[in-house]
Amino acid sequence: MKEKYITASVIIAIFLAWYGITELKLVSPALVPSPKSVVSVFFSILHNDYKGISLWRHLSVSMGRLLAAFLFAALIAVPLGLASGYNSKIRAVFEPLVEFYRPLPPLAYYTLIILWMGIDDPSKIMLLFLAAFAPMYIACVSAMRMVKNDYVNSALTLGASKWQVFFYVSFPACLPGIFTGIRTAVGVAYTTLVAAEMVAAVSGIGWLVLDASRYLRSDIIFMGIFMMGITGIALDQALRLLESKIVFWKGKE
Template sequence: MNVKQSKNPFEITLTLLTWLIVIVLWFIFTNVGEMSSLLLPSPQVVWETFMNIVKNGYGNVSLWQHLSDSFVRLFWAVSLAFITAVPLGLLSGYFSKFKAIVDSIVQFYRPIPPLAYYALLILWMGIDDGSKVTLLYLAAFAPIYIACVAAVNSVSQDYILSSKSLGASQKDVFLKVVLPACMPDIFTGLRTAMGFAYTTLVAAEMTAATSGIGWMVIDASRYLRSDVMFVGIIIMGVTGIMMDGGLLLLENKFVFWKGKD
């Protein structure tokens, strides 16, 4: 059975209609009601602020530079997390002794809020991007690692035993049976990790930073610039959807066997 995630035209229409209703209610509530623009700016104000930031930037930094700085930090961190968490997670799921070494460390730091150890990272690595990338890396590593371990544990033993009965070595079983079977869960873990890292981005950019979308939102909050905060939040939401959609496209292209028996 093919269970690839795809929306038919009716579902797309429902999604667009939902957001249209949200925007209309937002417009009515801020233009007819007595809500202060300081608390909830109207769509017109947010749009004007967005256009102003596009033209003039924010904090003497262009919008494109804010986006570039944030995404460079994010993609470096997630890329490093992916290339380290996937092999460690697969090996931990495949070899119980390896899991005994790695798993407890991951499970120890995973529940700790990022801000709890961010100050330590700054003390150890300074205020440059190194500490920020490391914070995002730690946020992204755990979801990918856990997804890989769970994926290996969910591989059907029938596949493994059948391949061994046909003469496959342990290396062949791992590379040609276990790894392809784990790819759908690996992509799910990557999508989750991207979301966690993106939410941590605000925490990473709120200390000793002068650029980035997260910094823009935090800086605007200091001056009660709710219009700028809304612009930053909307940008983060839209770009987050775009990144997740891009990962879904890659998954559908390279993991074409997902959902097929």
């Protein structure tokens, strides 16, 4: 409970400092807008749209791209990562490829993706897919390799087959690591969202922020950043809740 009070105090202190700086005009409003102007522009765009598209439409488009990429990444990275962690030959095939592209900045290969897939949503989803795939794959490999041999040997001693060992021992033991990878992947993909919406986009919360920056609308930029931060926290909390329901034994070994 004390931690929650500390967190709340830090957030309140930051907002008070922001309010004080803008009220005393220590910084130009073009650089740091006041909290009042950010709230005002939020309600203005909420009622009057931005470039003819509603605010919720901008947000839903971005969330659609993000969730589509995340689902594709989870469907491929989780089984492939678990298989790579279980079998060194499979890992030898895929790990060098993942480790090669993982540190590359998204914009470095985004142009190639656009050339191959066009400028519409498929290229944006592919970029987010690649951003989410690597951390998810690596977390699954690590989780599988850290399964305790005592668990596996105990199951084999009791007559379990290799498939039974995987589904009833190894996979449940990997779930905490898998969820860690999933949460990390969502965060990495979200940070790539702005890059994905930089080229040939006319909607999306990332595009909204970039478009506002062309006109030095710092109030809209701040509003977009807050929306991305809040939705990012909401997604992470939803994953935490899902993890607590599925991996209910975590921390109780």
